[in-house]
Amino acid sequence: MIIAASVLYFDEKKYDEVLKLLEKYDNIETHQQDIENGKMVITIEAENNKAIEYIEQDFIKQDFIVDLAHFAFHFGEEVEKVLAGGKVPDFDITKPFSRKRLQ
Numbered sequence: 001m002i003i004a005a006s007v008l009y010f011d012e013k014k015y016d017e018v019l020k021l022l023e024k025y026d027n028i029e030t031h032q033q034d035i036e037n038g039k040m041v042i043t044i045e046a047e048n049n050k051a052i053e054y055i056e057q058d059f060i061k062q063d064f065i066v067d068l069a070h071f072a073f074h075f076g077e078e079v080e081k082v083l084a085g086g087k088v089p090d091f092d093i094t095k096p097f098s099r100k101r102l103q
Contacts, residue, residue: 004044004052005072012038014064021062025055038066 010018015035022028022042033040046052052070059065 009066
């Protein structure tokens with residue numbers, strides 16, 4: 001399980017659309033919000049980085065999303081399993097998480 005702490009940047013005039021997008025995901029929680037400046041702190045829980053990339057791709061398609069910046073990751077029990085000699089989880093560490101910035 002990965003928990004990503006991220007900042008979502010958005011067009012502040014389209015805050016209602018941002019909320020509708022976030023409602024699609026029961027694995028995303030919102031925390032701090034600065035609606036006037038178009039940003040909010042969110043956490044994403046996912047089984048692997050592919051699941052997070054799927055969310056990123058959905059966000060990139062939205063014209064009201066400016067950027068999604070990940071600032072911290074918690075890999076939880078997965079690290080303990082690897083250290084104990086268990087199977088390495090399905091994380092593609094060779095592929096960075098994607099980002100989008102409007103020009």
